[in-house]
Amino acid sequence: MKIEDFPSLFQFLGAYFHEDWMCEFDSADDVVKSFIADSESCVLEKVVKEIDSLLAMKITENETRDFLLKKNGCCYCYWNEWQDGNSWLKHVSVLFSEASHNDV
Template sequence: MTIENFPSLLQFLGAYFHEDWMCEFDSADDVVKSFIAESETRVLEKLVKEIDSLLAMKISENETRDFLLKKNGCCYCYWNEWQDGSAWLKHVSVLVSEASNNDV
């Protein structure tokens, strides 16, 4: 599992969940909504596909955390609000998928 296989996820996490995201947004969902508002449908669809591919790998929570935070530069401590990384990623996938479906 390498970040090269997940370029959209890398861009999303690094650009939107950067170290100062809490200065710009009130919640993680607000970050996702900002990404949705600023992105074309094809970009949203790519992100959903990559998230779904990552989830299909059924990696452990430790691997998920390492992948999201260390390899992708995500600065969101999702475990404070979500059961685990998979639950949070599923949530993000649903929000983004619903938005891309509404654009069609």
């Protein structure tokens, strides 16, 4: 699993879930909504495809956590609100999918 295979996900997580995201937003969903507001539907669709690819790999929770936090620079401790990384990623994917379809 290489970061180069997930460039759009990397941009989303690293740029929006940076170390100071909690100073700018009240919740993780607010961060997601900000990315949606700032992005064209084609960008959202790319992130959804990359999330789908990541989920299809059926990696362990530890591998998911390592990939999201260490390799993507995501500073969101999703396990405080979600059962696991896959649950959170599916949630983000749904929000992005709904937004990109509403743009059409």
